[in-house]
Amino acid sequence: MNVFRFFRLHANSWSIMSIIFMLLILSPTLSIFVQIFEKPNENWTHIQEFLLKNYIQNTITIVFFTGLFSILVGVSLAWFVTAYTFPLRRFFKWGLILPLAIPPYIGAYTYHGIVNYTGVLQSTLRNEFNITANPAYFDIMNIPGAIFIFTIFLYPYVYIITRAYLEQQSASLIENARLLGSGPLELFFHVIMPISRTAIIGGASLVILEVLNDYGVVSYFGIQVFTTAIFQAWFGMSDVASAIKLAGMLMAIVFLILFLEKVLRGRKQYSYSNAKVRPLEPISLSREKTILLFVYVLFIFTIGFLIPFVQLFQWMMLTYEKVISPDFLQLIFNSVYVSLISSFLIMIIALVIGNFTRLADSPWSKAVSRITVLGYSIPGAVIAIGVLTFFLWLDRHLNMVYTALGIDAPIILSLSLVMLIFAYVSRFLAIGFNPVDAGFDKIGRSFTEASRLLGTSLMRTFFKVDLPMIRGAVFGGFTLVFIEVMKELPLTLLLQPFNFYTLSTKAFQYANDEAVHEAALASMLIILISGLSIFVFHAVLEKEKK
Amino acid sequence: MVMQLQNVTFSYRNAKEKTIQHMSMEMEKGEILTILGQSGSGKSTVLRLIAGLEVPEEGMMTINGSTMFDQETFVQPEKRGVGMVFQDYALFPHMTVAGNIKFGLKKMKRTERNDRLASVIELVGLKGFEKRYPHELSGGQQQRVALARAMAPNPSIILFDEPFSNLDADLQIKIRDELRTILKKAGITAIFVTHDQADARAIADRVILMEKGHIVKIGTPDLILC
Numbered sequence: 001m002n003v004f005r006f007f008r009l010h011a012n013s014w015s016i017m018s019i020i021f022m023l024l025i026l027s028p029t030l031s032i033f034v035q036i037f038e039k040p041n042e043n044w045t046h047i048q049e050f051l052l053k054n055y056i057q058n059t060i061t062i063v064f065f066t067g068l069f070s071i072l073v074g075v076s077l078a079w080f081v082t083a084y085t086f087p088l089r090r091f092f093k094w095g096l097i098l099p100l101a102i103p104p105y106i107g108a109y110t111y112h113g114i115v116n117y118t119g120v121l122q123s124t125l126r127n128e129f130n131i132t133a134n135p136a137y138f139d140i141m142n143i144p145g146a147i148f149i150f151t152i153f154l155y156p157y158v159y160i161i162t163r164a165y166l167e168q169q170s171a172s173l174i175e176n177a178r179l180l181g182s183g184p185l186e187l188f189f190h191v192i193m194p195i196s197r198t199a200i201i202g203g204a205s206l207v208i209l210e211v212l213n214d215y216g217v218v219s220y221f222g223i224q225v226f227t228t229a230i231f232q233a234w235f236g237m238s239d240v241a242s243a244i245k246l247a248g249m250l251m252a253i254v255f256l257i258l259f260l261e262k263v264l265r266g267r268k269q270y271s272y273s274n275a276k277v278r279p280l281e282p283i284s285l286s287r288e289k290t291i292l293l294f295v296y297v298l299f300i301f302t303i304g305f306l307i308p309f310v311q312l313f314q315w316m317m318l319t320y321e322k323v324i325s326p327d328f329l330q331l332i333f334n335s336v337y338v339s340l341i342s343s344f345l346i347m348i349i350a351l352v353i354g355n356f357t358r359l360a361d362s363p364w365s366k367a368v369s370r371i372t373v374l375g376y377s378i379p380g381a382v383i384a385i386g387v388l389t390f391f392l393w394l395d396r397h398l399n400m401v402y403t404a405l406g407i408d409a410p411i412i413l414s415l416s417l418v419m420l421i422f423a424y425v426s427r428f429l430a431i432g433f434n435p436v437d438a439g440f441d442k443i444g445r446s447f448t449e450a451s452r453l454l455g456t457s458l459m460r461t462f463f464k465v466d467l468p469m470i471r472g473a474v475f476g477g478f479t480l481v482f483i484e485v486m487k488e489l490p491l492t493l494l495l496q497p498f499n500f501y502t503l504s505t506k507a508f509q510y511a512n513d514e515a516v517h518e519a520a521l522a523s524m525l526i527i528l529i530s531g532l533s534i535f536v537f538h539a540v541l542e543k544e545k546k
Numbered sequence: 547m548v549m550q551l552q553n554v555t556f557s558y559r560n561a562k563e564k565t566i567q568h569m570s571m572e573m574e575k576g577e578i579l580t581i582l583g584q585s586g587s588g589k590s591t592v593l594r595l596i597a598g599l600e601v602p603e604e605g606m607m608t609i610n611g612s613t614m615f616d617q618e619t620f621v622q623p624e625k626r627g628v629g630m631v632f633q634d635y636a637l638f639p640h641m642t643v644a645g646n647i648k649f650g651l652k653k654m655k656r657t658e659r660n661d662r663l664a665s666v667i668e669l670v671g672l673k674g675f676e677k678r679y680p681h682e683l684s685g686g687q688q689q690r691v692a693l694a695r696a697m698a699p700n701p702s703i704i705l706f707d708e709p710f711s712n713l714d715a716d717l718q719i720k721i722r723d724e725l726r727t728i729l730k731k732a733g734i735t736a737i738f739v740t741h742d743q744a745d746a747r748a749i750a751d752r753v754i755l756m757e758k759g760h761i762v763k764i765g766t767p768d769l770i771l772c
Contacts, residue, residue, distance in 0.1 A: 362559065449599050450636040452623040454650030455699060464649075468640045 012458060015365075018356040021349050022368055025375060025426045028386025029251075035241070035389060036248035043239045047246075051229065055246075059225045059253070062146055062218075063208050069151040070207045071200055073300060074158025079192055082166045083174070085284045086294045092301065093163075099304030100156040101530040103487050103504070105216020106523045107153045108146075109511035110308040112220070113315070115140055120311070141221040150211050152304040157210070158203030165199035166192070171280040198265045205261040212254060213379040215490035216508055226250040227381045227490060234494065240389065247382040254377055309527070315520035323521045331522065335502040338417065339485040342424040343478045346432040349425065350477065354436040355462060358445070369437065376430035380423075380491030387423040387495065388414065420495045427491060428484050432477040439473030440466070476536060483533035487526055547611075548702055548735050549573045549596070554605030556595055565591045567759040569605070573703070573735060578726065580738045580750035582770075588759040589739045593705045596737070597630050598623035609702050629696035629704040633711060635688050637680040643667075643691050644676040650699040666694040669728055686717050693725070697732065704729075706738045710745055722748050743771050 040048070080086070081093050102110075115121050115138040122138060125131045140148065177191045193200070215227040226246055233243040285293065353372055357365040375383065395411040402412060413419060447469065451461040467474070489504050496505060503522045510519035549572065556566040565588045573579055583589040594600045596607065598614065598621060606616035609628070614621045629650075637646050644663055651659045667673055670690040680688055689709065696704050709725070710718045726749050729736050740746055746753050746767060753770040755763040763770050 446632050446634060446636040447638060449597070449623070450630065450632055450695075451638075451649065452599075453597055453626075453628060453630045454695065455624050455627075455652070456649070457622075457624055465638055469638075 014352060014356040014458065015360060018353045018365075018368060021353060022371060024422075025429060026371065028383055028390045028423070028426060029375075029378065030386075031390045031393065032244055032248055032251065032382065032386045035244045038241060038244075040245070041239065041241055043233065043237055044242045044245060047229070047233070047242055051224065054224050055226050055229050058143065058223055059212070061143055062150065062223075062225065063211055065147045066150040066154065066211050067204050067208050069147065070155040070158050071204050073151060074155040074203060075162050075193065075196070075200055076188075077155075077297065077300060078159050078163035078166055078196075079188060080293055080297060082163060082280055083282055084290070084293060085282045086290050086297065088294075089282070092297050095301055095305070096159055096297070097156045097534055098301075098531065099153045101527050101534055102153055102305065102308055103216070103489070103526060103530070104149055104153045104210075104214060105220065105489055105508060105511075106312075106519075106526065107308055108149045108217040108220050109516050109519065110311055110523070111140060111145075111149060113516040114307070114311055143223060146217055146221050146223055149217055150207070150214070152300070154207045154210050155300075155304070157206040158200060161199045161203040161206075162196050165196050167280065174280055201261055201264050205257060208257055209254065209377055209379075212250065212257070213381075213490065215381060215493065220508075220511065226253070227379060230381045230385060231490075231494070234385070240385070240392075243385050244389065247385040250379055251382050254379065254382075258377055312520045312523050312527070315517040316524050318520075319517045320521050323518055328521070331501055331503050331506050332525070334500060335486050335504070338421060338424065338502065339482045342421050342428065342485045343432070343481040345421070345425050346429050346481050347436070347474055347478050349429060350432040350436045351462075351467070351474065354433060354440050355466065357437075358440045359448070359458070369433070372433050373430035375426045376428065378427070380427055380488060381494060383423050383427045384491045384494035387419055387426070391419045391422075415497055417497055417500070420492065420497070420500075423491050423495050424485050424488070427488075428481050431484055432481045435473040435477040435480070436470065439470030443469050476539075479536045480533055483529050486529050547572050548575045548577075548609065550608045551592075551596070552606050554595060554602050554607065556591060556600060556602045558591075563759070565759050566595065566602075569759070569761060571754065571761065571764070573737070575735055576730075576733045578729060578736045578738070578749060578751045579754065580740060580746040580752070580767075581754045581756055582740060582743065582746045583756035584741060586758075587756040589741075589756050590707055592756075593630070593707055593737065593739055596703070597628050597705060598626050627699075627702045629699065629701035631689070631692045631696050631704065631706045631709055633708045635680075635692040635712075637688055637691055637695070639680055641679075642676065643672065643678050643680070643683070646680070646691060647695045647698050649695065662698055666698050669697070669732065670694045685713055686721055689713070689721065693728070697734065703735045703737060706736060708739055708741070710740070710742070718745075719748075725749065747771050 077096055081089060081096065099107075113119050117135055117138075119138075122133065122135070125133060139145070173195060174187070174191065177187050182191065213227075215231065218225050219228050219231065226249065230243050230246045230250070233239045233246060284290065350372075353368060357369040391414040392411070395414050398413070443466070447465050448461055451465045452458070456464065486502075487504055489508060492502055492505050493508070496502070501509070503526055507519040507522035507526065510516070510522070551569060551571050554566055554569045555564055557564045569592065581589045581592060591600065595602055596614075601620060602615060604617075607614045609626060613619050614626055638649065641649065644667075647663050647666060648659055651662055654662065663676070667676065670693055672687060672690055672694065675683065675687065675691075680691065683691065689712075693704075710722060713721060722745060738745070738749060750767050753763075753765065753767050754761055755770055
């Protein structure tokens with residue numbers, strides 16, 4: 001085909017903008033790749049010799065056990081809720097997702113506050129029962145403690161996906177197994193687990209990616225893993241080169257996980273089949289078993305949501321008068337401000353790339369959409385390092401421009417909010433992109449084609465036809481991004497400009513300064529907003545189903 | 547001659563065989579043509595090529611004498627003056643019947659636009675339905691809105707992609723005859739794609755029989771469908 005014709009056909013504003021956006025989003029990651037192989041310095045030799053083994057060991061231990069326990073808890077709950085009747089089942093169906101509203105770092109300092117020497121647990125034992133227990137029994141600031149925290153606040157990922165799968169796909173399989181005389185245990189391990197394998201792996205890999213992303217829990221508990229090491233290299237030693245090497249290694253682990261997920265899942269994608277599948281009818285168990293089941297479900301709900309929520313509420317009531325101040329309102333304003341700008345930018349970029357990949361519908365436009373969603377798998381600390389080195393490089397090269405403009409400062413961008421927002425956009429683009437992509441997928445292409453055949457340009461078609469038709473998805477995506485940015489911790493800690501705090505970084509700072517009670521109000525706000533996110537997510541999902 | 551295709555070849559990406567192979571045809575003004583073929587014969591692809599929704603590998607096409615595509619040119623669908631009635635109608639669900647029909651009339655003045663709306667609505671017999679939304683209409687009514695929408699900007703040709711496949715059998719026959727009357731009355735050049743011989747016989751002035759991307763036969767319905 002004629003080359004000129006090819007360019008005239010494909011070089012429209014959508015494809016050009018998409019490629020520019022994609023290059024920008026990729027640049028931080030690329031800048032890590034470029035620098036990862038640079039000659040190591042003294043610090044790195046030290047890290048490699050004495051610390052690296054420890055990082056790897058701790059990371060693997062936490063990832064492995066959190067993955068394992070999340071699967072056990074998540075799948076068992078999903079199965080019980082789908083297959084059996086018990087009191088308050090309808091409430092728990094949703095209630096069991098609520099722990100997800102509590103970011104693990106908030107859960108971590110809340111639980112520490114509950115079980116430490118002055119916390120409610122030990123003081124009650126001392127004052128009411130006159131028991132002074134060995135404080136070591138109550139120490140959760142260690143690896144098992146971290147695994148506990150991650151499991152109870154992240155298992156809902158496994159629970160949600162597995163439950164959705166079991167509800168939609170399994171009725172006839174399970175009923176057949178029952179008719180063939182499988183007992184409940186046999187049924188669970190030989191039918192439920194294997195058939196929901198893809199769903200379980202999908203959920204577990206989300207849990208693992210969250211664990212690898214975490215900085216709050218491990219740093220609060222004083223556990224050495226990759227994210228804490230990145231922070232130390234950067235803030236402690238001002239050694240960006242070593243931070244980059246650590247970030248590169250962490251990224252390699254993430255890619256390994258993503259690869260494993262693909263292999264384990266096999267060729268099956270866990271599909272939410274659209275065909276109307278008969279839902280599984282829950283059956284009732286004997287009285288004793290029902291009670292047992294209810295206690296188990298209630299127990300998980302209590303430790304995953306009720307206890308931390310009530311404790312935070314109590315602390316909030318103790319301290320809110322002291323905490324609420326113009327400074328605190330400024331925090332809320334900061335959080336809302338960066339979240340709004342980021343969500344807005346993300347939705348614009350998501351719409352541009354989504355529309356481009358849909359219209360081009362070629363292998364390389366599919367590659368663009370794959371790359372777009374990759375950012376969400378990469379830990380915040382890694383993105384932060386990449387963005388920082390990228391912006392430092394930009395500043396170096398813009399120096400002449402600054403001088404020409406009469407600005408007497410060597411670095412400008414790297415100290416500004418622009419850098420933070422840029423990082424949010426590359427990390428959370430996937431969250432805005434996925435609903436947009438699904439929305440476009442659902443409406444198909446015939447409306448767009450019809451509009452163009454009525455003499456309407458691509459651009460006008462987008463505003464008059466495409467956008468109004470997917471506005472629900474756009475709104476859903478916007479809300480989800482907004483809330484993710486609100487909750488975000490590691491990336492914000494690394495990139496927030498001097499004297500700029502958000503609700504999450506301030507809450508974390510309070511907690512780190514042994515002022516857990518003062519952290520409660522900010523934490524509560526974050527939890528309420530996250531709770532809203534869960535609600536919106538399911539509202540969107542339910543709507544999509546119809 | 548309203549439209550001419552010459553030696554057009556096309557294949558979908560990843561497809562081993564050519565979907566359309568060296569196809570040539572032409573059409574006179576006011577003619578109703580039916581492309582008849584099994585699924586996979588490439589008949590719908592011909593419509594998409596004429597509309598500008600797919601890019602051919604070889605060949606050229608003119609409409610009213612101006613080139614729509616050849617090796618150097620490719621005119622985008624919105625500039626071709628071709629109307630299309632989609633298989634699933636593709637009525638914009640967020641617009642009323644009037645909004646849908648007026649969608650292609652932006653270049654007209656306001657009063658002109660309303661006049662045109664009134665006259666096509668009259669022609670398809672949907673007076674009084676202007677304020678309805680597509681989901682508030684029956685299948686047959688939706689199809690007539692789709693036709694009115696395609697007709698409104700006065701395109702050189704209107705393309706129909708399996709227009710009767712979503713209708714009940716008895717409705718199908720009624721609408722088929724109605725459609726022919728409307729098209730003839732308005733003097734519209736039209737191409738229908740169908741797999742149903744009865745459709746072809748009832749509506750077409752001329753029939754093209756397609757198999758595996760080739761034209762097998764061209765002629766009047768009586769000649770082809772014996």
